[in-house]
Amino acid sequence: MSNRIDLKFQELNKLNEKALITFITAGDPNIKTSYKIIEKMIAEGIDILEIGIPFSDPLAEGPSIEKANYRALNSGTTTDDVFKMVEKLRIIYDIPILLMLYVNLIYKYGVEKFIRKCVEAGIDGLIIPDLPIEEVEEIKLYARCNGIYIINLVAPTTKNDRLINIVKKSEGFIYCVSSLGVTGERKNITTDLADYFYRLKSLTDIPLALGFGLSNKKQINGLKGNWNGYIVGSAIVNIIAQYGIESPEYVGSFIKSLKD
Amino acid sequence: MMNKKFGEFGGQYVPETLMEALIEIENAFNKYIDDPLFKKELEKLYENVANRPSKLYFASEMTKDLGGAKIYLKREDLNYTGSHKINNVLGQMLLAKKMGKKRIICETGAGQHGVATATVAALFKMECQVFMGKEDIQRQALNVFRMELLGAKVTSVDSGTGTLKDAVSEAFRQWTREVDDTYYLMGSIVGPHPYPVMVREFQKIIGEEVKEQILLIEGKMPEAIVACVGGGSNAIGIFHNFIKDVNVKLFGIEAAGSGVDTDFHAATISKGSTGIFHGMKSKFLQDKYGKIMPVYSMSAGLDYPGIGPEHAYLSEIGRAQYIPVTDKEAVEAFEYLSQMEGIIPAIESAHAIYYAMNLAKQMDKDQIIVVNLSGRGDKDVNQVAKYKGVKINEQ
Numbered sequence: 001m002s003n004r005i006d007l008k009f010q011e012l013n014k015l016n017e018k019a020l021i022t023f024i025t026a027g028d029p030n031i032k033t034s035y036k037i038i039e040k041m042i043a044e045g046i047d048i049l050e051i052g053i054p055f056s057d058p059l060a061e062g063p064s065i066e067k068a069n070y071r072a073l074n075s076g077t078t079t080d081d082v083f084k085m086v087e088k089l090r091i092i093y094d095i096p097i098l099l100m101l102y103v104n105l106i107y108k109y110g111v112e113k114f115i116r117k118c119v120e121a122g123i124d125g126l127i128i129p130d131l132p133i134e135e136v137e138e139i140k141l142y143a144r145c146n147g148i149y150i151i152n153l154v155a156p157t158t159k160n161d162r163l164i165n166i167v168k169k170s171e172g173f174i175y176c177v178s179s180l181g182v183t184g185e186r187k188n189i190t191t192d193l194a195d196y197f198y199r200l201k202s203l204t205d206i207p208l209a210l211g212f213g214l215s216n217k218k219q220i221n222g223l224k225g226n227w228n229g230y231i232v233g234s235a236i237v238n239i240i241a242q243y244g245i246e247s248p249e250y251v252g253s254f255i256k257s258l259k260d
Numbered sequence: 261m262m263n264k265k266f267g268e269f270g271g272q273y274v275p276e277t278l279m280e281a282l283i284e285i286e287n288a289f290n291k292y293i294d295d296p297l298f299k300k301e302l303e304k305l306y307e308n309v310a311n312r313p314s315k316l317y318f319a320s321e322m323t324k325d326l327g328g329a330k331i332y333l334k335r336e337d338l339n340y341t342g343s344h345k346i347n348n349v350l351g352q353m354l355l356a357k358k359m360g361k362k363r364i365i366c367e368t369g370a371g372q373h374g375v376a377t378a379t380v381a382a383l384f385k386m387e388c389q390v391f392m393g394k395e396d397i398q399r400q401a402l403n404v405f406r407m408e409l410l411g412a413k414v415t416s417v418d419s420g421t422g423t424l425k426d427a428v429s430e431a432f433r434q435w436t437r438e439v440d441d442t443y444y445l446m447g448s449i450v451g452p453h454p455y456p457v458m459v460r461e462f463q464k465i466i467g468e469e470v471k472e473q474i475l476l477i478e479g480k481m482p483e484a485i486v487a488c489v490g491g492g493s494n495a496i497g498i499f500h501n502f503i504k505d506v507n508v509k510l511f512g513i514e515a516a517g518s519g520v521d522t523d524f525h526a527a528t529i530s531k532g533s534t535g536i537f538h539g540m541k542s543k544f545l546q547d548k549y550g551k552i553m554p555v556y557s558m559s560a561g562l563d564y565p566g567i568g569p570e571h572a573y574l575s576e577i578g579r580a581q582y583i584p585v586t587d588k589e590a591v592e593a594f595e596y597l598s599q600m601e602g603i604i605p606a607i608e609s610a611h612a613i614y615y616a617m618n619l620a621k622q623m624d625k626d627q628i629i630v631v632n633l634s635g636r637g638d639k640d641v642n643q644v645a646k647y648k649g650v651k652i653n654e655q
Contacts, residue, residue, distance in 0.1 A: 055550075055551065056420065056551040056552045056553075057420060057425065057426075057429050057537065057552050059275075059429045059432050059433060059538075060275045060433075060436070061433075062433075066419060073551070078549050079549050079550075102550075103273055103536045104535045104536045104537050104544075104546070104550040104552075105549060105550045105551075106550075107534075107535060107536050107541075107550065108533070108535050108546060108548070108549060108550030109549065109550060129275050129276075130273045130274060130275055130536075130539070131273060132272060132273070132274060132275075132276055132279050134271075134272055134279070135271050135272060135273055153275070153276040154276060155275075155276045155277040155279075156277075157276075157277050157278075157279075157280045157281070157439060157440075158276060158279070158280060159280055162279065162280070177276065177277060180277060180436060180437055180438070180439060180440070181277075181433075181436050181437040182433050182436055182437070
């Protein structure tokens with residue numbers, strides 16, 4: 001069985017288009033609104049959906065997504081609620097869906113049980129920000145035989161010998177962290193993106209998606225490197241923080257502005 | 261090459277951005293830890309800055325009063341800056357200097373690690389930023405000013421519960437922003453490899469001295485060693501050199517806050533389960549979904565939802581026992597030691613004292629207990645007064 005992520009990148013590749021991957025924290029401000037936001041984003045043509053499961057201590061996040069985690073937890077959102085939401089989405093939509101979550105949420109849930117739930121719900125891949133390649137095997141053992149991808153991350157600090165190892169073990173796409181620091185909007189990205197891109201491209205044909213600090217069309221258009229996709233998170237989460245249950249319309253307009 | 265795991269516990273669960281920095285520290289640590297010159301430099305620092313070796317003090321009055329085993333106190337409270345924390349800070353600061361780092365960040369709970377780091381940073385001419393939970397800043401205002409006096413910048417952490425756990429998270433976040441030139445000086449045997457191993461190696465001097473001292477004084481090994489456990493650095497420091505001596509019982513004392521059957525405690529081994537957080541697999545207080553639970557102890561230094569992976573391992577294999585002691589019991593021991601021996605212990609260490617008081621009574625007069633008196637209690641006087649409802653006019 002082919003993974004939806006692969007199919008999506010193949011399709012985009014033929015059209016010579018880049019993937020727009022968008023992130024929200026599930027349950028921020030509540031699950032019902034999250035569902036509506038997702039429907040809006042899909043209607044506006046996003047390519048891949050990344051859903052965060054809220055965690056009490058999201059240590060790779062900047063203030064925007066950190067607060068989104070707290071709002072989602074305050075609304076009582078659990079891992080099971082997120083699975084239920086994805087099951088409901090899957091009845092209607094065939095878009096690739098990734099879960100973004102901290103490793104303890106998987107570990108405590110039970111790795112085997114968690115992966116089984118992913119299969120049942122129709123999840124295509126997992127992004128686990130605190131699970132480097134050195135520790136991935138414990139979870140990949142179960143994910144691999146169930147067709148669930150673990151999306152590896154690379155950072156500008158990743159040196160070549162580890163980069164080669166990460167790239168070799170990657171599937172779906174590689175999440176390329178744009179710059180040092182936690183998630184969140186940045187005024188400008190100071191990493192030499194052209195060099196970063198070619199360093200990666202020389203090692204692999206797997207699609208490369210750039211994330212962390214991407215917030216508008218103009219900025220994205222100005223970025224160096226022929227990336228296969230862009231991940232936008234905090235900019236959307238900020239809209240949700242501002243408009244709460246009214247945010248689906250506003251997020252929709254924002255996605256539209258990224259696509260135009 | 262040091263092992264990254266203690267049984268199934270330990271590991272390196274951190275964002276990719278930090279991985280190379282951990283490898284860099286690990287390589288530097290492996291290079292210097294057996295380097296005779298580095299060792300010599302560290303020994304000098306232990307002696308001249310920390311005031312080591314620390315005394316092994318026979319608590320004669322306490323021993324007489326309890327009528328059981330002989331009680332010895334390892335006086336880490338007499339180290340410069342008032343606790344065992346300086347041992348680790350000297351080791352890591354020296355390493356950071358060898359690595360060419362100019363800037364240090366750290367977390368602190370009670371402020372003891374923060375003060376030790378700020379002190380040594382001043383001496384080493386390093387820029388220093390300390391992350392401290394908002395709650396702890398209120399509980400330990402004097403230590404905040406002390407760190408600032410030493411030239412450190414203290415950053416208040418409002419996120420989460422505003423305690424030690426959040427200070428650690430925020431220090432990690434800051435480190436990801438400036439990982440190129442900054443060294444994260446972790447204060448306990450927690451976090452990703454190599455910290456649990458490295459911090460132990462810089463704290464094991466405590467147990468090495470104890471063994472030498474007790475053999476000199478008593479001509480025999482102690483029957484039991486007792487130390488309080490938050491992350492667990494003072495405990496591992498005194499345990500390490502005795503782990504292979506299986507006849508020496510090891511007791512780690514956890515903070516039971518208002519009681520382990522309430523929602524207000526920090527008894528990680530007694531009530532926690534295996535999880536992965538702050539870079540390590542270990543025991544944590546968490547709900548069934550893996551959300552980290554708020555913890556409570558009147559002691560800011562023990563107020564942490566996890567424990568060092570080596571303790572989780574020692575507990576699992578049954579080599580050490582971990583026992584909860586409440587706020588109330590710790591305050592009782594705080595007053596007892598003050599009045600019995602004229603020693604005001606840190607409220608953290610008072611947890612260990614309380615257990616030793618009970619243990620001594622069950623043991624024979626020719627048996628020996630060594631308690632790690634990990635810190636002095638000046639910082640806690642205000643809080644204990646408050647706990648007892650005594651008003652102190654400060655200004």
